[in-house]
Amino acid sequence: MTAQDSPSRSLQLTRDGQLKHFLTLDGLDRSLLTDILDTADSFIEVGERSIKKVPLLRGRTVVNLFFESSTRTRSTFELAAKRLSADVLNLDISTSATSKGESLSDTLLNLEAMASDMFVVRHAQSGAPHFIAESVTPGVAIINAGDGRHAHPTQAMLDMLTIRQRKGSFEGLRVGIVGDILHSRVARSQICALNTLGAAEVRVIAPATLLPQDAESLGCKVEYDMARGMKDLDVVIMLRLQRERMEGALLPSEREFYRLYGLSQDKLALARPDCIVMHPGPINRGVEIESAVADGPQSVILNQVTNGIAVRMAVMSMAMGGQMAERSQRQAEGERA
Amino acid sequence: MTAQDSPSRSLQLTRDGQLKHFLTLDGLDRSLLTDILDTADSFIEVGERSIKKVPLLRGRTVVNLFFESSTRTRSTFELAAKRLSADVLNLDISTSATSKGESLSDTLLNLEAMASDMFVVRHAQSGAPHFIAESVTPGVAIINAGDGRHAHPTQAMLDMLTIRQRKGSFEGLRVGIVGDILHSRVARSQICALNTLGAAEVRVIAPATLLPQDAESLGCKVEYDMARGMKDLDVVIMLRLQRERMEGALLPSEREFYRLYGLSQDKLALARPDCIVMHPGPINRGVEIESAVADGPQSVILNQVTNGIAVRMAVMSMAMGGQMAERSQRQAEGERA
């Protein structure tokens, strides 16, 4: 199966190839990812103005539908939506709505009936945003803000934007991803994006206990040793050690993890001298990264945050555009029929 | 006492008969309810636009004052206010403000002093919104979003809008309300609205344990048997079985309730063939309604949700208009004096 006819592609794109949902990077081709990066680039400038607003989603209703709470991610989507001039409704479903015993699908039908235009969905279960996109009323766009261990595509795209800003292009780049690959939805999305955009090599660096069984089938090389893993890297992406996500004792201790895989200045020196350091945040200083590295000249961690707003503005406005194009098409067809 | 001189009427209307608070349907006449429905009709179209906004409450401050939390109802009022271009402040008083021991009346005086224009009030105690409307500073509109067992007038009006859309008018209609009448503020408001708007018959259908002692004095017929109750109905309104509201064992079991009063396809077949099915939501599938009915062609449950935004926009903008008219009048009188 090629990317061109994957089910994810047909779910996410209009017949003309415009984005209408943003669920996963699977099935999206290089030209579409490049479009997202180019659009995001144009929004970077909006964040630097005094009046940080464009009217692209004016009068639209964006619902932040967080079944798993995350203040940080919710805030970036909320700011992105407001800078696009949308009205935002925050629903923290983990604490509220379904307490009356309503099913997910009934909750969604109700929100759609309130004339919502877009759901930004975060869910602990892999595939929940797909399920929602498959069943939602035509015209409503679904944006995945992280689902289970599956994907976190806006995080991956903000990482790609940050890499492109610093490296110019993806050609010839060697990128290492270090840490808990097994539990990381971010890593899955990053590997996919890097391969689609043409990176020369994607390398995951982790102990066997923090790797999925078929790691190489994700499209990456596997390296258990940090020193060998760092060699020749242009970009090193540290993952957050999600202590809350690890069930049972996969690691002897945090200190042991830091000794073996924590990014210290010594280990960073093994990479290329212009290697940039990335982290999706929030960082655990002294657990997966040394403070001197996180705050050092090779770190682009805060650029990632800034780019996060721009990338979210890009996918939100593009998906809304796709929905509108499809609606016009449906109307035109209705009139011809 | 006629509707014309009821205390609820004089509290809710300006001297010229314009709405200035919206607390209960008691004392409001057919022409005013029809005005609300007509105004709501005009807002239905706003929800279908890309830019779902009208400037009627621009620069106004609407405070959602929820002493009893309800994400669903609060969200519809929040969206309605934002589509009218108001600034919205959500206060969940059940968890916050009065924790410092401040009285309700002091909380209100403070919010009024912040130049609030409208309070949307939800309270577990019957009569709380009336109390507030009686004591509030002139110029501030009070909207009842549900008080104790007393009233839920915006819910009843969205039901009326849904019936009128489907049936054209109320003339000759037979409407059945099924379930926990005893604890339902919605049922009280619905019975009142249907009688005012001229329905031919309002029938409540429930076991004796879920009926108030003087049910018929509310202006309805009482029927204990579901099969007899469904006969000839044009509209059947199922109430939510509010398990959290029932104190003690008023019913043998949920299964028994469903067998006797749950709306199955079989029971629906006893009504008129074009009978519509309504429910205020959230629905308990398999407790008070069968899924095939809730999702079937006679169901208008999701239309009710859509109409809920339009009805709330209507009463909010009408009440604000009434307050402004009264203010102008007060100023004119002040100048003459």
Next chain:
Amino acid sequence: MTAQDSPSRSLQLTRDGQLKHFLTLDGLDRSLLTDILDTADSFIEVGERSIKKVPLLRGRTVVNLFFESSTRTRSTFELAAKRLSADVLNLDISTSATSKGESLSDTLLNLEAMASDMFVVRHAQSGAPHFIAESVTPGVAIINAGDGRHAHPTQAMLDMLTIRQRKGSFEGLRVGIVGDILHSRVARSQICALNTLGAAEVRVIAPATLLPQDAESLGCKVEYDMARGMKDLDVVIMLRLQRERMEGALLPSEREFYRLYGLSQDKLALARPDCIVMHPGPINRGVEIESAVADGPQSVILNQVTNGIAVRMAVMSMAMGGQMAERSQRQAEGERA
């Protein structure tokens, strides 16, 4: 050290003496405080309009960063920001973000990277807003919404605005502050403001257990006896008895406190006949103030609330103006260099 060269002054003001942060009244001179009051006066009128909005912060992102939750104070800042047309992001850090173990400084760096323009900070620790202002990216304004026992400068300025409205000026005024001076950040800010603005006498009235050891060094007279303390007062400011803040038994009982220091009509009669009564709210009726006094003709307690919005609009717009002036200056210098 004169006010002119205090470290608080240089932290809060641009080189040209414009406000750029608002952290404390220490180091701010009479002309600046008067500017704030004059600006606030001009916003009073905005609160009386139907359209309560001015475009001064349009497209700006204001983050309410509450490390100590306070619905009341957060609401007034939220309304003030919205009336200035800003986009507002509410972050209740006490319950959320740092739960993932992120440091304060990392949380702030992240929020800055999201292109925030202003942080309104409430923190249980004295000095937290100073710390933030010292480390924040140039261009971001910090407003202190209460820090530990240290300061609550917007509360003090709304009190000053209320006094000036009623008394015309501060010249010759005798002002008494009654209650728990020891734990009150408000009292510290009030004493500083009254001295700077030229009040004739600031008197604190409290039992020794509720006074700091060096009370007189704050710039006030100390009086232990309420009857002597009330004599000749033009303004009496009652403090809230913060039961949650008192550790251990500093007082025999609330009843005993009320008998000795509670503001009854009898005690108020000992002050000047036109003495006004103030309280920062929420009031404890019958603990520090009698209801007849709180609701009586000399009370200006609700005027304080109204003035709170205007004062917050004033400091927010002035600080943003200072930041913009400084940015222009930096750019001009950059070009010359």
